[in-house]
Amino acid sequence: MTRALIHEFHAIAREALGDEAADVRVMGVEPTPAGPRVRYEGVPTARYRGRRELLTDRALTWEATSRYLATRWRAGPMPAPVPEDSWRQLMELFPEVYGEPVETGPGWHWLLTLMAEWMGEVGIPPEFQTIQVKEKYGSLRVYFAPHHDPAYPYEAVIAAVERLSEGVCETCGAPGQARKTGWVRVRCDDHAGR
Template identity: 35%
Template sequence: MIRDEFTVIAGRALRLHQGAESLEVRGVRPSPVGPIVDWKAPLLSPDRQRRPLPGGGHVLGAPAGPDLLAVLVRYQACRWRHGPPHAPSTWAEDLARAHPKIFPFPPASHAGWSWLWEAGAELITEHGIPRGFKTVDTKEKFGSLRWYTEAKGDDRHADNVISCIDHISNFVCEYCGAPGLLRRGSWVKCMCDAHAQGRKPFREGEA
């Protein structure tokens, strides 16, 4: 199950990344932080995507493939850490208590993204919380997770982790954490087939 979820989410998240077809999941092993998915992708580009602009120049696109996979590995570890995934009703308050330097208030989303918030907090903490780091807002917008922060010190690592989480959230059901897709409706939401209740996903390039 862990391997299957990882493969589906990774395939969708890396859809436009050069060398994504070389991704191979080698197995799942236990670790102190939860089950770790081992993977290799020898042809996956290590560079962040850049989208050309019509008049010249470019804008930054999705984070680098290896960075996305590293964050996805931790997401899966958080999600399956205590057995079959279950987020208690107090997950947001629990997360704010566990990581007060990351979340001065409980993050705002449905429970399926709880493990994305948790993975981000853990990865930022393990690398070293930047000086003056502060979360200023958390929410869902246009079907994606939004995490706004500010810092006085070097926050490049934290910013990259958050960018990866934002991107991955497009492929994770906000309600349960299973693989999902952005769905049509009055409000765009990322949902799995079970929670979509018949709402159709956007076609490639629409959302």
């Protein structure tokens, strides 16, 4: 299991974070109540080739990668299968985040689970409302209100999970990459031709 988790960590990070993934070293995998967490070090501390994103956003994307794998692998030595009624489960488990059915492939179920759990940790304002959750141009898009509430860091969590989606197969949740076949979709090698 440890080797498979580390492989997935690197594969997802390569797609979602590009060249900066080479600088991060995996220190090991440790069990936690939330699932097996990949521990790492070496997140860049300076701007990367002029990208405008904040360093904290990149650090949160690394954290999201570790949390995602813990969520996906929390049930045991193999990744959990995607539930057939993913959107219904998300709405029942996290009604404060998902008031409407999500419009994504089932493979992002664990990504959306991670997002809702993490938002619950950092705080969700009572007036929070998800307007739409969908795939667009090969990545997750979450439209919500209110925006720019400095009292709650949930927007940074959403941004990190959206970026992470660029490395997660929309069909099964395994590491994937953007594939252009008319529409841009993130698919693993097994689902690339479908």
